[in-house]
Amino acid sequence: MQITDARVIVTCPGRNFVTLKILTEDGVYGLGDATLNGRELAVASYLNDHVIPLIIGRDARRIEDLWQYLYKGAYWRRGPVTMSAIAAVDTALWDIKGKVANLPVYQLLGGASREGVMVYGHANGTDVEDAVKSVAHYLDLGYKAIRVQSGVPGLSSTYGVGRGTMPYEPAEKGAAPENRWSTEAYLNFVPKLFARMRSEFGDEIHLLHDVHHRLTPIEAARAGRSLEPYHLFWLEDPTPGELQQGFRLIRQHTVTPLAVGEVFNTIFDCQQLIQEQLIDYIRTTVVHAGGISHLRKIAALAELHQVRTGSHGATDLSPVCMAAALHFDLSVHNFGVQEYMRHTDETDAVFPHEYGFQDGFMYPGDAPGLGVDIDEDLAAVYAYDPAFLPVNRTLDGTMHSW
Ligand code: GCO
Numbered sequence: 357m358q359i360t361d362a363r364v365i366v367t368c369p370g371r372n373f374v375t376l377k378i379l380t381e382d383g384v385y386g387l388g389d390a391t392l393n394g395r396e397l398a399v400a401s402y403l404n405d406h407v408i409p410l411i412i413g414r415d416a417r418r419i420e421d422l423w424q425y426l427y428k429g430a431y432w433r434r435g436p437v438t439m440s441a442i443a444a445v446d447t448a449l450w451d452i453k454g455k456v457a458n459l460p461v462y463q464l465l466g467g468a469s470r471e472g473v474m475v476y477g478h479a480n481g482t483d484v485e486d487a488v489k490s491v492a493h494y495l496d497l498g499y500k501a502i503r504v505q506s507g508v509p510g511l512s513s514t515y516g517v518g519r520g521t522m523p524y525e526p527a528e529k530g531a532a533p534e535n536r537w538s539t540e541a542y543l544n545f546v547p548k549l550f551a552r553m554r555s556e557f558g559d560e561i562h563l564l565h566d567v568h569h570r571l572t573p574i575e576a577a578r579a580g581r582s583l584e585p586y587h588l589f590w591l592e593d594p595t596p597g598e599l600q601q602g603f604r605l606i607r608q609h610t611v612t613p614l615a616v617g618e619v620f621n622t623i624f625d626c627q628q629l630i631q632e633q634l635i636d637y638i639r640t641t642v643v644h645a646g647g648i649s650h651l652r653k654i655a656a657l658a659e660l661h662q663v664r665t666g667s668h669g670a671t672d673l674s675p676v677c678m679a680a681a682l683h684f685d686l687s688v689h690n691f692g693v694q695e696y697m698r699h700t701d702e703t704d705a706v707f708p709h710e711y712g713f714q715d716g717f718m719y720p721g722d723a724p725g726l727g728v729d730i731d732e733d734l735a736a737v738y739a740y741d742p743a744f745l746p747v748n749r750t751l752d753g754t755m756h757s758w
């Protein structure tokens with residue numbers, strides 16, 4: 357079954373998305389997400405200029421072989437642009453395989469390992485009481501797991517505090533916004549935030565928190581230890597992940613579970629973290645870590661070491677990625693939780709999908725393939741609109757991780 361055509365669709369229904377559509381000789385097509393927030397056109401060019409010319413005429417059924425062809429064949433390995441492009445091809449080919457087999461993709465991956473996929477939502481507030489209201493709202497919607505972020509006293513803005521809407525979006529049009537950061541202010545504040553959450557909502561609900569790469573390992577150890585009484589489901593990205601051995605130091609000092617990996621692209625980024633059991637959840641996702649095929653390899657390594665999955669699912673990953681993630685989550689044994697930030701109605705209209713949310717769980721649906729489509733006419737209405745993620749400086753103006 358030859359690949360006869362492939363095209364990259366860039367659209368901005370409120371935010372930018374890059375989608376690869378692969379068409380085959382018998383009329384079946386598949387979709388893959390290729391969105392890399394703030395750097396979208398680099399992946400679009402990588403696909404248009406360097407990948408599509410290579411895949412036309414090849415056999416769409418040979419998913420693994422095509423993956424290796426693009427990975428090994430480029431010579432230049434890894435990195436978010438390359439791996440998002442490979443992911444898009446891989447995801448589209450799984451979609452095609454499911455459609456041809458007349459089966460939902462999760463059935464091709466071994467079938468369902470659970471009834472549904474537990475997801476966590478994003479509660480946030482400008483201050484603690486605002487965050488309390490937001491958590492209450494998510495509880496009303498049925499969520500069993502909720503991430504909590506709040507403004508920090510003394511800081512004008514910080515990561516994860518939205519603009520009052522559920523589909524929180526950090527990227528901004530024009531220039532990158534600048535946040536200010538104080539590690540001391542944050543470390544003093546964060547245990548108070550979670551003490552308040554537990555006193556208000558009790559012990560049952562799963563609470564999560566994202567540090568967003570801002571602490572050194574020893575600072576992260578302090579955060580983890582100070583949060584132990586509030587038994588978080590996980591503490592995410594406590595320190596930047598490049599220095600994998602840095603997590604040893606955190607581990608020595610705290611039993612707060614750790615999650616990392618939304619910016620990782622391959623199994624090599626998390627090999628040591630997993631093999632030394634330095635983390636509890638691996639957050640690599642379909643679009644940024646080489647597609648369903650590569651994510652399954654990461655999950656298999658993680659399973660050996662009692663690490664569970666907790667894939668990234670922010671709004672900058674398109675509904676195509678969300679659908680693929682749900683098939684993966686439903687099938688792998690060592691699934692932990694899936695992040696779910698709701699897309700806007702405009703985005704959902706461009707990407708009609710079978711998946712749905714009910715009472716804190718999500719379900720990919722039983723349509724053949726991934727169960728997600730793209731309305732190309734509607735996508736064409738929304739032209740690409742450059743937007744940038746924020747940057748972050750400490751109070752004295754030094755560049756810090758955002
Ligand atoms: C998360 C992430 C996001 C990222 C965003 C960057 O845990 O959901 O940290 O909020 O910041 O995906 O594009």
Ligand code: MG
Pocket residue numbers: 566568592593618
């Ligand atoms: Mg995160």
